[in-house]
Amino acid sequence: MRSADHANRRIFLALSLTVLAACALIGLPHRARAEASYPNRPVRIVLPFAAGGVADTTARIIAEKLGDKLGQRFYVENQPGAGGIAAARTVISSPPDGYTLILLTNGTAISVSLFEKLPFDPTKDFAPISSLGFFDFIFCTGAKSDFKTLADFIAAARAKPGALNVGTINIGSTQNLSAELFKTAANIDFTIVPYRGTPEVEVSLLQGNIALMIDSYSAIKGNIADGKFRALASSGPVRSESTPDLATVQEGGIANYDVVSWNALFAPARTPPEIVKTLNGALQDILADPDLKKRLIALGIEAKAGAPEEIAGRLKSDIDKWRKVIEKAKIPKQ
Helix, strand or coil: CHHHHHHHHHHHHHHHHHHHHHHHHHHHHHHHHHHHCCCCCCEEEEECCCCCCHHHHHHHHHHHHHHHHHCCCEEEEECCCHHHHHHHHHHHCCCCCCCEEEEEEHHHHHHHHHCCCCCCCCCCCEEEEEEEEEECEEEEEECCCCCCCHHHHHHHHHHCCCCCEEEEECCCCHHHHHHHHHHHHHCCCCEEEEECCHHHHHHHHHCCCCCEEEEEHHHHHHHHHCCCEEEEEECCCCCCCCCCCCCECCCCCCCCCCCCEEEEEEEECCCCHHHHHHHHHHHHHHCCCHHHHHHHHCCCCEECCCCHHHHHHHHHHHHHHHHHHHHHHCCCCC
16 A cells, blocks of 8 residues: 555656646746737836926836837836835735836935945836936036136135035935035035025025035026026036036036936836837837937937946946945935
8 A cells, every 4th residue: 555655646746747847848938929019008117206297207207108109008107205115025026027117217326325224225126228318416506606717606615614605405405515525625614505406495595595506407497597696607527418508516526426316217126128128128218219319308308328337237226335435424314
């Protein structure tokens, strides 16, 4: 009996292994077909921002173009929250199948050092797909200000250390840290005044409560166009396509000052390379379109796709860059 039982167990084990192997063989072609036909249903792009901002507008424009290019609906889902935590959790917990994507930004790099304990690692928990666009920040003053150039402001700050106020949005924002970096790079002292939002900074500049403000071109271009603000410099290493006549901070005499913010598309880690390749190829075509470039330049965004490795490297380098600024400014962790 024992011999018969042993033989039966061997037969059962052999049959089980055969069935498992067959299932695996059946599953492989199915997965390959699914990846080859990607996308075959709507794709969600999760944004860590509220609706209506530049990142939201940019994402919706590109989502529409991706849908046209790949034959399925790409839609934006806004999940705002400090540090992008809510959006990140949603995407990390989603299957790595290319149907849930996330917009990461320069702000993601800042959050790594700004938060005491971020519940995700953007360099490990996400698979990079491509950059979408890059944009500078504008240093501007009131139209009635005595500062005609950035050099004028720097000279005044050196003459009266700590006397001038510079307005930005909330502490830890890229605008706020851009001011901190400017203070260090120019070796000058001024008071950085944080506000809850851009409209409050604009009002303060118009009222003369601050001498300078730093914000994105899209946020303040209306007041610049109306002659209420005077743009003094842009933050990038070269002149922006959206403000080609505006000198950079480096041209204003501050060597190596370089602040360029960015938006990029990522997927959950372990997303199949074939899907990443499909999305990257589509974005390369979409972001090279002259009409799309023109639409984004109007928002102050320079549309630019790139290899996944490029935006992954930018994320890592910006994490290191802003960590140093945060530590030097002694900004408390959130």
